[in-house]
Amino acid sequence: NAGVTQTPKFQVLKTGQSMTLQCAQDMNHNSMYWYRQDPGMGLRLIYYSASEGTTDKGEVPNGYNVSRLNKREFSLRLESAAPSQTSVYFCASSVVQGTQYFGPGTRLLVL
Amino acid sequence: GIQVEQSPPDLILQEGANSTLRCNFSDSVNNLQWFHQNPWGQLINLFYIPSGTKQNGRLSATTVATERYSLLYISSSQTTDSGVYFCACTSGTYKYIFGTGTRLKVLA
Numbered sequence: 001n002a003g004v005t006q007t008p009k010f011q012v013l014k015t016g017q018s019m020t021l022q023c024a025q026d027m028n029h030n031s032m033y034w035y036r037q038d039p040g041m042g043l044r045l046i047y048y049s050a051s052e053g054t055t056d057k058g059e060v061p062n063g064y065n066v067s068r069l070n071k072r073e074f075s076l077r078l079e080s081a082a083p084s085q086t087s088v089y090f091c092a093s094s095v096v097q098g099t100q101y102f103g104p105g106t107r108l109l110v111l
Numbered sequence: 112g113i114q115v116e117q118s119p120p121d122l123i124l125q126e127g128a129n130s131t132l133r134c135n136f137s138d139s140v141n142n143l144q145w146f147h148q149n150p151w152g153q154l155i156n157l158f159y160i161p162s163g164t165k166q167n168g169r170l171s172a173t174t175v176a177t178e179r180y181s182l183l184y185i186s187s188s189q190t191t192d193s194g195v196y197f198c199a200c201t202s203g204t205y206k207y208i209f210g211t212g213t214r215l216k217v218l219a
Contacts, residue, residue: 040211059208
C-alpha cells in the first residue's frame, strides 16, 4: 500500500497563476483533509471531506477550492496564487473518528 | 473555537533521558492525536487518544479529558526521536486544531 500520495512534491508559481494539488489514498478511508503548514507553526485545516461527495471549510479556506473526485482522490486548487499562499501543503485521510495518515507534502513557493 | 497550547516549545535532551510533553486544550474534545514530524518533514501519527492511557514501545500518552490536558512521555530517548511533536484536537469530528508543537533535539 502506498498510503497517502501527493503530487507534485515541489512547485514554483508566479502571483496570479493557478494550479491544482493532487492527493490520493489507497486505505479506503472515508475522510480526507487538506492542511497548510507555515514555518515554525502547526498545521491549519483548509478544507475537509467527511465522505465522498461532501466538502466543508476548515480554519483557513479563503483562496482555495477543493474537489472530492471519488473516494480515493481529493484535490486542492489555487485559482489565483498569492505570495501569502507560500507554504507546505499536506493531505491526510482517516476513517471517521480515527487516526489521520498524512502524505509527504507539497512545497509551494509563490513569487 | 478550541485553543491548543503545547509546552515546552523547545527541549534538548541527552540520549537516554526521559521527557514529558504537555498539551492543554481550552474546551472539551472528542478526538485528540499526537504526531511526530521528523527532520525531513514527514508527519507520523503516534497516538489517537481522546481519553485514557496508551503505550507504544518507549512512548506513552495520557489524556485527562476532564482536566483538559494530554501528556506524551518519551523514555530512553534516541537521536531518531528528534523533530517536532504536535498535539491536535477537535471538539467535533473533523475540524482539528493543531498546537504549535514542541521541538525536540536529542544529542548523542
